[in-house]
Amino acid sequence: MSNPNGFTSLKERFLNRVYARLATRTRAATGFVSSPEPRTIGSFAKGRQLVAGNFLFAGYLIEAPNASIWVLKAPNAAFECDLHGFAWMDDLAAVGDTFSRASMQSWLWEWIDQFGRGSGAGWTPDLTGRRLIRWINHALFVLRGQESDRSDAFYLSLAQQTTFLSKRWHSASPGLPRFEALTGLIYAGLSLQGMEGLAKPAIKALAKECAVQVDSEGGLPARNPEELLAVYALLTWAAAALEEAGLEVPAEHLGAIERITPTLRTLRHSDGGLARFHGGGRGQEGWLDHALAAAGIKTSQPDGLSMGFARLSAGRTSVIVDAAVPPRGSAARSGHASTLAFELTSGRRPLVVNCGSGASFGAEWRRAGRATPSHSTVILDGYSSARLGDAVRASSLETLIDAPKHVPIEVSQAPDGLRFQGGHDGFRDIHGLTHARTLELTFDGRGLAGEDMLLAMEDAQKRQFDRSMDDLRLGGVPFDVRFHLHPEVDATLDLGGVAVSMALKSGEIWFFRHDGKFNLALEPSVYLETGRLKPRASQQVVLSGRAVEYATRIRWSLSKAQETAIGVRDLNRDEPDLAD
Numbered sequence: 001m002s003n004p005n006g007f008t009s010l011k012e013r014f015l016n017r018v019y020a021r022l023a024t025r026t027r028a029a030t031g032f033v034s035s036p037e038p039r040t041i042g043s044f045a046k047g048r049q050l051v052a053g054n055f056l057f058a059g060y061l062i063e064a065p066n067a068s069i070w071v072l073k074a075p076n077a078a079f080e081c082d083l084h085g086f087a088w089m090d091d092l093a094a095v096g097d098t099f100s101r102a103s104m105q106s107w108l109w110e111w112i113d114q115f116g117r118g119s120g121a122g123w124t125p126d127l128t129g130r131r132l133i134r135w136i137n138h139a140l141f142v143l144r145g146q147e148s149d150r151s152d153a154f155y156l157s158l159a160q161q162t163t164f165l166s167k168r169w170h171s172a173s174p175g176l177p178r179f180e181a182l183t184g185l186i187y188a189g190l191s192l193q194g195m196e197g198l199a200k201p202a203i204k205a206l207a208k209e210c211a212v213q214v215d216s217e218g219g220l221p222a223r224n225p226e227e228l229l230a231v232y233a234l235l236t237w238a239a240a241a242l243e244e245a246g247l248e249v250p251a252e253h254l255g256a257i258e259r260i261t262p263t264l265r266t267l268r269h270s271d272g273g274l275a276r277f278h279g280g281g282r283g284q285e286g287w288l289d290h291a292l293a294a295a296g297i298k299t300s301q302p303d304g305l306s307m308g309f310a311r312l313s314a315g316r317t318s319v320i321v322d323a324a325v326p327p328r329g330s331a332a333r334s335g336h337a338s339t340l341a342f343e344l345t346s347g348r349r350p351l352v353v354n355c356g357s358g359a360s361f362g363a364e365w366r367r368a369g370r371a372t373p374s375h376s377t378v379i380l381d382g383y384s385s386a387r388l389g390d391a392v393r394a395s396s397l398e399t400l401i402d403a404p405k406h407v408p409i410e411v412s413q414a415p416d417g418l419r420f421q422g423g424h425d426g427f428r429d430i431h432g433l434t435h436a437r438t439l440e441l442t443f444d445g446r447g448l449a450g451e452d453m454l455l456a457m458e459d460a461q462k463r464q465f466d467r468s469m470d471d472l473r474l475g476g477v478p479f480d481v482r483f484h485l486h487p488e489v490d491a492t493l494d495l496g497g498v499a500v501s502m503a504l505k506s507g508e509i510w511f512f513r514h515d516g517k518f519n520l521a522l523e524p525s526v527y528l529e530t531g532r533l534k535p536r537a538s539q540q541v542v543l544s545g546r547a548v549e550y551a552t553r554i555r556w557s558l559s560k561a562q563e564t565a566i567g568v569r570d571l572n573r574d575e576p577d578l579a580d
Helices: 007-023 044-051 076-085 088-095 096-116 125-139 140-145 146-169 176-191 198-214 225-244 251-266 287-297 329-333 364-369 459-471
Strands: 056-057 061-063 310-315 317-322 343-348 351-355 378-380 409-414 417-424 434-442 447-454 478-485 492-496 497-504 509-516 517-527 536-547 552-560
Touching: 007 146, 044 088, 044 096, 044 198, 056 076, 061 198, 061 364, 076 146, 088 096, 088 125, 096 140, 096 146, 125 140, 125 146, 125 176, 140 317, 146 176, 176 198, 198 225, 198 251, 225 251, 225 287, 225 343, 251 287, 310 417, 310 434, 317 417, 317 434, 378 434, 378 447, 447 478, 459 478, 478 517, 478 552, 492 517, 497 517, 536 552
Parallel strands: none
Antiparallel strands: 056 061, 310 317, 317 343, 343 351, 351 478, 378 478, 409 417, 417 434, 434 447, 447 552, 478 536, 492 497, 497 509, 509 552, 517 536
């Protein structure tokens, strides 16, 4: 993310404004050549909240019954972007009644009246692409019962936005913003009469982005699973629109979909949600299954890494591990220090998690969420496995520095299950220690055995460790092994403080045990979830000790209680709670 007050950003905003004004000279489209079938999925609960005047965007709630969405005073830029992106149309369409249609119609034409001539925060390539997709998806719903003058204004605005996008898509940042811009341009070019000529260059440009941005493992440089899902959904929508228009989908475009599909299956937990790494959340409800079904690709990822993640899955249990170096280059500004952290889900219930992205709760929470203590892995002497460098300017994001350079891993079969082995050198320069982690999941998915080792293996590392010991007066290098628990896990110290019992809402009981050599504690934690008003309180299991030798071994296990049935009928309903 670039500095919003830097020269480049100011120049881009100026050019966006110029081309937005020039686009108002565009002739109106006369109608639709074809209207793509709506594929964006909204939330019925969020739609009802909007109709009631509860506007929840970017972690902020504004209660304004009977008010227009455009009279709201946006508390920050992210809130304003969410308004101008019009993704909220999906939520209103999910409700689909008279009141939701009236709100959608009113707010859309108010936008045309207030911002349609090139003003406001919505004239950026990515937001324009996002907005065009929604306007076209829900055109039949929103145009129903409208007079001809309003329909004319709608088609004119679509044409103007499409013209703007054809001139400015290339200025969108590589990654999700550019995919949004190009998909919106393809949608509009294929759908609007008189705009057909703008689709072909966008189709070629999108194919090029697929070849450049989606690597051989089906991943993106940011290594953000939720961002990968968003790109995947856009690619499947664009491919479907091309097929419906009778056009050939470029090989690079289809190849990207084929590469991403098995990667998303690897990154999906047993409950259908995505693993939460590098700023990503669990994904919008229904999007992953819908996109996978639309792609029609059945392949799964073979053993190895998918976008730098490893997966162990057996029975009802899934374990996903961050098993590669953190994002590099510009992507390092959103990456997390989560190397060798893991998440575990049992059936429909997450058990061990990472805290997640705190970006929607402010800068301090964002920084905290990126640090190693917010992930389920080892922390050494209070240090993260990668550090946050200083921001170039107060408004820019910090880049991960001193990150692990070498992360060897191996996934193999154990005598009674599946085994992951990995290591990283993120602590080597500070204390001379390498972190090695082994995870073994039993074939029935009822137990995970873990071993973390802190090793000084070579002479140079041993000397560095000795210097750390001297600095600490031979007291040993302190470490913590953290296991963050989902907020819905009810955890208590058990067996006189040597184990932790964890009850899931499904009725399953899990136990955490260790080899007794180190201190076990149950401490407060937080669950940082985009779309909520504040962090959710949770707990974490913490194993603490000191490394006093060149090799320190920490053994622990997570296992279901013997009385827990193999198949649990999880009938507990999850009621959406948007305000918590």
